[in-house]
Amino acid sequence: KNKVNFYGKYQSGITTEVQKHVYFVVLTINKMSVSEVKEMFKIWTNYSVHLMNGEFVKELGKNKMLPSPDTGETIGLDANRLSLTFGISPSFFEKVGLNKRKPELLKDLPHFPKDQLDKAYTGGDICIQACSDDPQVNFHAIRNLIRVAKGEVSMKWSQTGFNSFKEKDGKIETPRNLFSFKDGTGNPDVHNQSELDKYVFIQEGWAKNGAYLVVRRIQMLLETWDRTALGEQEATFGRYRHSGAPIGKEHEFDTFDPNIKDKNGDKLIEKESHVSLAKASKTNILRRSYSYSDGIHSQTGTFDAGLLFLSFQKSPEQFIKIQNKMGAVDKLNEYITHRGSGIFLCLPGVREGGYLGETLF
Numbered sequence: 001k002n003k004v005n006f007y008g009k010y011q012s013g014i015t016t017e018v019q020k021h022v023y024f025v026v027l028t029i030n031k032m033s034v035s036e037v038k039e040m041f042k043i044w045t046n047y048s049v050h051l052m053n054g055e056f057v058k059e060l061g062k063n064k065m066l067p068s069p070d071t072g073e074t075i076g077l078d079a080n081r082l083s084l085t086f087g088i089s090p091s092f093f094e095k096v097g098l099n100k101r102k103p104e105l106l107k108d109l110p111h112f113p114k115d116q117l118d119k120a121y122t123g124g125d126i127c128i129q130a131c132s133d134d135p136q137v138n139f140h141a142i143r144n145l146i147r148v149a150k151g152e153v154s155m156k157w158s159q160t161g162f163n164s165f166k167e168k169d170g171k172i173e174t175p176r177n178l179f180s181f182k183d184g185t186g187n188p189d190v191h192n193q194s195e196l197d198k199y200v201f202i203q204e205g206w207a208k209n210g211a212y213l214v215v216r217r218i219q220m221l222l223e224t225w226d227r228t229a230l231g232e233q234e235a236t237f238g239r240y241r242h243s244g245a246p247i248g249k250e251h252e253f254d255t256f257d258p259n260i261k262d263k264n265g266d267k268l269i270e271k272e273s274h275v276s277l278a279k280a281s282k283t284n285i286l287r288r289s290y291s292y293s294d295g296i297h298s299q300t301g302t303f304d305a306g307l308l309f310l311s312f313q314k315s316p317e318q319f320i321k322i323q324n325k326m327g328a329v330d331k332l333n334e335y336i337t338h339r340g341s342g343i344f345l346c347l348p349g350v351r352e353g354g355y356l357g358e359t360l361f
């Protein structure tokens with residue numbers, strides 16, 4: 001129950017039910033040949049299988065004259081539903097000399113209206129997403145994966161995050177973000193293969209069963225939000241805060257009707273509400289975001305908190321279309337600032353006996 005399978009058609013951490021914590025890291029690679037990358041991916045495959053089984057990457061090591069092969073901070077802990085997801089960016093292909101294998105859709109994201117990206121949270125060659133119900137289990141996984149690749153990779157940026165949700169009868173409720181609204185309601189159903197095929201997983205080529213991952217580090221201006229009336233907050237999303245239901249409806253999963261009217265025939269939902277705009281884009285993405293809280297800004301004394309937005313889609317165009325719709329007009333823009341960004345191709349799932357990126361090489 002506490003273990004997620006490493007092997008499968010898709011990598012873990014995409015359709016896996018969301019966990020409580022994430023450690024997301026972006027790496028840059030030094031000059032590496034294809035065979036060196038292949039070797040690193042094979043070692044990462046072996047390590048990931050152990051880690052996701054709740055095991056040490058290697059024996060703990062009793063030789064007091066040597067460093068331990070495993071760093072050891074998970075002694076006594078189990079797998080905690082650890083999932084590990086690996087992705088590669090456009091610059092990865094260039095650096096390794098595999099440009100010919102780069103899918104046409106894998107390009108740096110365009111500049112979006114209102115972007116205020118900080119170089120410290122942007123770019124990089126490889127990403128690893130570790131999710132589990134224990135922050136130390138995530139840290140241990142990332143730490144050991146990087147430790148074994150030392151000399152080949154350097155850390156560029158990272159972000160931790162958390163999700164809190166109620167569990168009832170073995171099912172989890174949709175987590176709430178730091179604006180206190182349920183986040184994830186409108187996602188494609190991960191148990192419905194035709195929705196996964198339509199929105200999430202690549203259907204052809206060597207990257208079949210992989211997915212594009214968009215990451216955005218989005219600061220949420222909590223102080224401004226907290227001065228905003230509840231009615232206006234709900235109008236911002238087009239949903240009620242408590243239940244998560246669409247405005248004018250009763251339950252969280254009731255159909256969102258952007259044209260719903262009251263008794264007088266007046267529209268209940270503004271067309272610039274976040275969800276109305278998402279719906280108007282006529283596409284969807286699989287969001288699997290986590291909240292973050294990184295202390296306070298030293299200059300302004302405000303919270304440095306927000307959303308580590310993570311979305312999976314079969315084409316980056318889906319994200320681009322939605323973000324362009326929201327761009328300048330989303331009511332939510334008054335309360336958020338995009339500070340970090342990345343686009344990665346999450347490799348296809350690995351069959352038993354195979355290794356990460358096998359179909360790429």
Ligand code: HEM
Pocket residue numbers: 177179181182183184185186187216218219220237239256274275278279284285306307309319322323326336
């Ligand atoms: C829906 C919050 C950024 C795309 C929602 C909902 C909330 C929310 C509360 C309604 C519940 C749900 O369906 O999950 C936020 C916050 C953001 C943010 C707080 C930033 C801090 C974004 C971005 C995108 C996006 C950057 C993509 C460009 C969507 C989509 C939906 C959605 C596709 C579902 C709409 C539907 O029901 O079809 N968001 N969001 N969101 N959001 Fe966001």
